[in-house]
Amino acid sequence: MSMRFGRRAVPAAPPAVQPPRRLNRPWTLSAVLPAPPERVLAYLATPARMADWLVMHTGWPGTPPDTLTEGGRFAQRVKLMGTPVEVRWTVRGLSSRSVWLDGTGPMGIEVGLYLSLAPDGTGTRVQLDGGVQGGPTDGPLGPMVARSLTDALRTSLRRLTRADLPAAAPMRRAATGKIVHRRTGRRIDPSTPVIVGAGQHRGRSTDPGSGDPVGLAGHALRDAAGDTREVSGLLTAADTVGWVASVSWQYPDGAALLAERLGARPARTVQTGLFGGDGPLRLFNDVAASIARGETRIALLAGAEAAATAAAAERAGTPLNWPRQPEGTAPTRVLGTDREPNSAAETAAGLVAPLHVYALIESALRRRDGLGVAEHRKKITELWSRLSETAAGNPYAWLRESRTPAELATADAGNRWVCAPYTKLLTANLQVNLASGLILCTAEAAREAGIPQQNWVFPHAGAHATDEWYVTERADLTASPALRAVGRAVLGHSGLTIDDIGYLDLYACFPAAVQIAAAELGLPIDDPRRPLTVTGGLTFAGGPGNNYAGHSLANLHHRLRHEPGGYGLATAVGWYLTKHAATVLSTDPPVSPFRDIDADVRLRRPTRRAVASAEEPGVLEAYTVTYRRDGTPEAGIVTEILGDGTRVVRATEPLDGDPFDHPPVPLPPPGEPPVLVEWHGPVTVIRLNRPAVRNAIDLATARALERAVDDFEADPDARVAVLTGNGPIFCAGRDRKAAARGEFPVTEGCGLLGLAGRRPGKPLIAAVEGAALAGGFELALAADLIVAAEDALFGLPEIERGLVAAAGGVLRLARGLPRATALELALTGEPMPARRLHDLGLINRVTPVGKAYETARDLAASIAGHPQPAVLAARRIVDEQSDWSTAEAFEHLSEIAAQVLGSASSDLRKADRERS
Incomplete structure (x- = not known):
């Protein structure tokens, strides 16, 4: 294969169609393919084949043409310098030996191919x-755009030389117009x-040679292909393979192994996190959305x-010779969150396994409902019997x-007590050999494969959300705000109510999970006309590690x-009613x-402080009560x-009898949350809410602050955040009393104070009234802009206690202030007034007392009114420019500025929709 790039390169063979003009930044590339010209053309x-060889291609904003025709026009999504943009092509010429395309991109860019x-x-x-020429490519951005295009086309030609062209005849149809759904008449x-x-x-069979998890999954997918009633080659044609992580045998990239066994060569492999029953629905929803996006x-x-x-095998001492993959093997993408599931207080009390946690929640449900032991046992055994x-x-x-309720309630050798109030047959059964497989594709691919429409089942909506991560920090053990939000999201997007759902499969690991899910979704647990499962639950159908919802x-x-x-509606749960997902089908x-x-976005989660x-x-x-075998x-x-x-x-000696009061004494409410979040259009307000201790940061506050910032970043409608405090003081720093009992405000994702170790990816403004001292000053410095009342004071008094501001305070002061001033703050510990720091450029605006928050809100609204990609690009240039040499500064500037092209492309599409 030969390739060249240059303004006046001599082509290896004259093109059959000469371009009408040479564009400002040209290229010439060539490659030899082992196939005749007619097959190559x-x-x-x-167009449907572009995804197979053109590395820039990412999808279609509308309907792509069946084939290229002279004079035809179509739009295509591509990546330019890593940024998604839209190009509109016109087929200027077409013959048996040539194709000539002229394209226009965002901001006046012209492309010829x-x-x-x-x-x-x-x-x-x-x-x-x-x-390429026009728009920003005529300036300093031009060489970067041309080089990016050339590199992408060079890689595309290499991919083309490896394509199996003789076996890759054109598809019967590309996506050509709407498809009529015959039964409903919808297009x-x-x-x-x-x-x-x-x-x-x-x-x-439990013979080790009878099948590892990937082998079992291969059987399930071959059955899925047979289920299409058209053994059509869909298995080998897949461009994406997804794998729900296996617990019994862990593969670095199970999807790649599965694809290899099925003869598929996917462009992408996706795998769920190591632990979580929500995995199958997270994977399904994610891939379905990828299909919908093209x-x-x-x-x-x-x-x-x-x-x-x-x-x-373990009981017999037989080693498992199941597949292993080379070190460094990884899927294209991993979905979900893997974190330590238990807090220190829970671990100290022995609350460390799903069985223990769900049994504890079950007793909280009994207390809430005011049931005696016998009444409650009757309720859950009848549920499990169904x-x-x-x-x-x-x-x-x-x-x-x-199984009858009586059988489930009777403890014997086959149904021993495991954790009150659960016997073995009321818990998940993990020792199974089970697999499930789905074939999911575009309606166009299904039509091309000849699959009858009566076999088609449509995903309508998917959603996911997470409850407060540590169970004992939730306000109410018997509720799930996240599951409620997930249910509302999928039903709302589908235009349905729960009464429209005829078939259900609620994740059924333990009775407590089903009862809470039914309550949050508005379902009775004993309606004989609408059972809560079509599968049978994890006790009887089997709890295959993470994959029960795949069977759902x-x-x-x-x-x-x-x-x-x-x-139909399926729900799925990870850990202890922690991670939730749902899907609606029809x-x-x-x-x-x-x-x-x-559904995590803008979800309110009341919490409690938990101690040992x-x-x-x-x-x-x-x-x-836990039991021995x-x-x-x-x-x-x-x-x-x-x-x-x-x-x-806490842990105790085993309790006898029924320790609950009847009727139960009301539980004290959880108290005010340490962080409040408000939404004002594109502006999110994050408010520290511990005025009694001058908004000092303990561990619970740090976690709540981290969660609020994460939700702000994930919220597509949120552009700018304002961080402020309730009461007369912005923040006094770390909570000393909490530190004295060994509790430090360090979070997994953001480090100290729940924010200082990782700035959010969107602009953050600190609104300071009163004082920002110690960690409070460090929180303000972690923001992009600071607005302060004229009486506000800022200082780092840690030096007085023999400490150094470890959350980035000294470092950020050194970068934002003259050396002498930074040293004065760091070495004396004495506070400085807002006006002086404003004069030195550290504080953006000084306001009358009581007006800092209002001014910060106005400033945030002003920033949020501008196109977000431009705001983020400008912010990035300001943050990163200090690390650039003079020689490379404009190259980096061009790279970042190019990302704004994506927003311009979106604006063009929006304008087109408005005109049509």
């Missing part, structure tokens, strides 16, 4: 001539995601466990035996196909395009609520 002139073919021995020489976009096949596999055409999604085999009836009719369930989707697909027009096409909704001990007694909130009690765990709303979690 058929491949290159099929002239492709010519000539026989070369037994192959074809492909030559790309072209250039749907060709990029609408549809499930066309679902398969499950149950491996009863980034994915055919996807295979699977998950599996071979825990029964792994356990048998799940077993569903599992008995599920051919893929691990335990296909219906497969079963909902099967049920909905046999009831056209019906709706055989009816969606009214609104599919969305994967981040307290001197005063509290109100008993929840308890559980012989059925004897081992230890107790209790939570109590103190008068100020603090929760105490």
Whole structure:
């Protein structure tokens, strides 16, 4: 392969169509392909194939043409210098040996692409001539844009030489106009995601050679291909493969192994985080959204466990010779969050496993409902009995035996006590060999594959959210604000109510999880006309590590196909009612395009402070007793609520009888949250809310501040944030009393104070009244702009206690002030007034007393009124320029400024929509 780049390069063969003019920044590249010209042209002139070889291609804003035709026009999404932009092409010329495209991009950029073919021995020489001019490319940005385009085209030609062109005949159709859904008469976009096949596999053998998780998943996906009623090659044509991380055998990139076994060559592999039952729905929703955006055409999604085999091998001392991958292997992308699931107080109390936590929550539910032990046991065993009836009719369930409430309530050798009030048959069954697989693709790909529309099931909406991470810091053990938000999000986007949902599969690891989910979604738990599961729950169908919800989707697909027009809802849970996801499905096409909704945004989560001990007694909130394998009690765990709303979690001796008062004493409320968040259009206000201690930062406050900043960054409607404090003082720094008891305000993501270690990616303004001392000054310095009242004081008094401001205060002062002033603040510990720091350029605006917040809000609104990409690019240039040499400064400037092209492209599309 030969390639050249230059203004006056001599082509290897004259192009059949000469460009009408030479653009300002030209290129010429060529490569030889081992295929005849007609085959090469058929491949290159099929827009649907662009994703296979053109590395710049990211999707289609509208409907791409079936094939290129002279005079035809189409729009394409590409990446230019790493930034998504839109190019509008016109086919100026087309012959049996050439294609000539002229394009216009954002901000007046013009692009020409002239492709010519000539026989070369037994192959074809492909030559790309072209250039770029206009708009910002005529200035200092030009060389960067030209080099980026040339590099991308050079890589594309290399990819083209490796393409299997003889086997890659043009597809029958590209996405050409709307598709008529015959049963409903609706016209749907060709990029609408549809499930066309679902398969499950149950491996009863525990012989180590009978199948590792990826092997079991391969069986499930082959069954899914058979389920399409058209063995169409969808498995090998997949461009994306997703894998729900396996617990029984961990693969660095399980999707890549799965693709290899199926003969697929995907461009992307996606894997979920190591632990989390929310994984299957997070993966499904993410990939469905990728399809709707035009980034994915055919996807295979699977998950599996071979825990029964792994356990048998361990008991027998037999090593597992299952696949391993080279060090450094990784998927294209990993979804979800992996964090330590337990706080120090929970760990000290022995509250360390899902079984313990859900049992504790179950007792809190009993207390809330005012039920005695026998009444409550009747309630949960009847619920679980109904799940077993569903599992008995599920051919893929691990335990296909219906159980009566009496059987479930009776403790015996096969149903021993494990953690009160749960016996073994009321808990998740992890030792299973189970797999599920889904084929998800565009409606256009399904039509091309000849899959009957009666097999299509449409995702309507997906959503995810997270409750307060540590269970004992939640305000109410019996509620899930995140699950409520997820339910509202998916139903709202689908235009449905919960009464419209005919089929349900609520994540059923323990009875407590089902009861809380039903309550948050507005569902009764005992409606015989609408069971809460189509799968059977994790006890009876089997709790295959992270992948139970993968089976939920497969079963909902099967049920909905046999009831056209019906709706199904699946939920999924990770850790201890912590991570939540949901999906709505139907055989009816969606009214609104599919969305994967981040329901965390603007979600209020009331919290409690949690401690391991307290001197005063509290109100008993929840308890559980753990048992040894012989059925004897081992230890107790209790939570109590103190008068100020603090929760105490501690280990005890096993409790006898029923320790709850009847009727139960009301629990003290959780108290005011340490951080308040308000939303004013594009401006988010984050308010420290501990005025009684001058807004000092303890660990709970630091975590709440980190969460508020993370939510601000994830909120697509939020442009600028204002950080301020309640009361007369902005912030006095670290909470000394908390530090004295060994509690330090350090968070996992943002370090000290929950903010100082990592600035948000969007502008942050500090509004300071009164004083910002020690860590309070460091929080203000972590902001991009500071607005202060004229009586405000700023200082770093740590030096007086033999300390140094460790949250970046001294460092940021050194960068923002003259050396002598920075040293005066750092070495004396004496505060300085706002006016002096304003005169030195550290503070942006000084206001009358009581007006700092109002002024900061106005400043934030002014910034938020400008196009966000331009604001972020300007901010980045200011932050990074100090590290650039004079020689490279304009090159870096051009790179960053190029990202604004993406916003201009979006503005063009918006203007087009408004005109049409």
